[in-house]
Amino acid sequence: MTNAHKKTVLVIGGGAVGAVAVLNLQVGGLADVTIVLRSNFSAVNATGYDFESGDHGSVTGFKPSVIRNTIPDIIKESIPSYDYILLSTKNIPDVPPTVIDLVSPALPSENTHTTLVLLQNGLNIEKPFLNSHPTTPVLSGVSLIGSAELTPGQIVQDEPDKLFIGAFSNPNLSEPATQDRAREFVAMYSAAGKTQCVYSPNVLHDRWKKLVYNACLNPICAITGLDTGRIRLADEAIEGLVKPAMREIVAAAKAAAGVDLDDGIVQWTVDMDPLESYLKPSMQQDLEKGNFIEFENLLGEPLREGRKVGVFMPTLQVLYQLAKAVQWRNMERKGMVDIPKKK
């Protein structure tokens, strides 16, 4: 009974995505997991997580090995560098703190030991770390099925998940070495034999493919207040709005990243969520809760990438500007913007 062969993993962000990751890692037995929680810290610290999961079934009172409500400051607290840091918070670069500020106490700038895993959506999320942490290997995690936290610590994941892990490219590092870390992470995550976690060499393909949903249905559902079932029932919303947006992503993927998405990806993505489940994409959930929305990485980055190489993206441009205005409204409501007094 020794932990000598176990890897240490710090999971930052224990909402629906992070909680499922911790469950897989800990049940697999190859990782010692420390989790950092914020809004659900007291609930999970007291009674653990409850899961209703397509992969794990019903699990009640599950507790990660170590539960914290602060990011470990590894120097001040004399903690050895973690083998992996898994970032599963929302990524909202337009609202402080940045993910870099968030992770830095646990990840010194000159780090080479710790592998950072970004279990977050959107494009170019690794780019800021190339400057702040140029020698840190960074992995990409793309999950195909959403999960939701109904109340603090109560996680529901209706369908079996599939997680794609790959290495973000970094000119300062050996690509094979980073790929080895990706494979090691896959082995660790898969050891539980539950969630299907696979090594995927084509990170950009995985990310652009998911953007067909995330850059389009996410903001459209958020802005209209219609879930992915209702948007398919609402007159011409799919043909007049959703599909034109999706086609812009398909064109940008090819032109900006050389990513050829399958014929039929647009219809496949429209039909992805079961109609009669009336699922709300994460951005719609966030907006309804008054939370900030992840529109810069989901929508702004693919838009900028596409336009940079001349792809015409009028639908996403309007959706982006509307999302930006909605984000400003959220900031004002939270007192982060000063405006002149009403006369």
Add this chain to the structure above:
Amino acid sequence: MTNAHKKTVLVIGGGAVGAVAVLNLQVGGLADVTIVLRSNFSAVNATGYDFESGDHGSVTGFKPSVIRNTIPDIIKESIPSYDYILLSTKNIPDVPPTVIDLVSPALPSENTHTTLVLLQNGLNIEKPFLNSHPTTPVLSGVSLIGSAELTPGQIVQDEPDKLFIGAFSNPNLSEPATQDRAREFVAMYSAAGKTQCVYSPNVLHDRWKKLVYNACLNPICAITGLDTGRIRLADEAIEGLVKPAMREIVAAAKAAAGVDLDDGIVQWTVDMDPLESYLKPSMQQDLEKGNFIEFENLLGEPLREGRKVGVFMPTLQVLYQLAKAVQWRNMERKGMVDIPKKK
């Protein structure tokens, strides 16, 4: 003290717009006014309207001559044809009843006597009457300043108004004769010497000019939840979203209707509402109250007119589709749409 020289006017719709019209017409003394009210009938019938008006000052307990809560059926009720019917309801052709169904009991199809005045926004609102009431003269009323009904019967109109009255063209009627009716209506409306009401020969110019605001700021404010003050403060919303939409209207006005809007109309319209008043356009007010929005005449018609003659209108196309989806959401919430049960 005889009413022999007075014209009979039926005003349908006694919200903020209709109430101000009734006040002008009745104070002027040249009209006998009957008003048809719906949601504010009992309030106004009991204690009259209260106004805080830039044109009329404070007026309390004002009552139109006749207050009804049904459209007069002039045949069944043996009422002589009205000289004028002023329609000041919302105009929402995508939600029944249509304005034609609404007005028909008071306006027989073969009418020639009654002049219909459409004190409503948007484009092509006279077109349906060409079929249903081919011999009825129809006038256009475009008001430059918005007013609001704070609670039933409480009308606020901060700034002096300016009302443009003109004749819609109708191939079945003599244009000079319809223009004479427009001038007569202006005289009647102006007799109070309060609101500035002028005869305007170029109806299309008036309507396209107002669309620079109504097709753009109206849906953008409604969709983002930001009023016309806040939208000017929110990062790049004006440059990235509002002005591109407005430029599409300017281009469509010229190409579709030969209407040359002034240089500077875009900036002028952006600056029209005082920033620090934080005014909500009507569509935003309607959406916040859970009411249907007037997006077809304000946004759909100029879009269709522009596209018919090849104007490229990508911003308004996306705004139109979003507004349509939002309208569908309202319909579903009001139980007007059946959707499959959630599984």
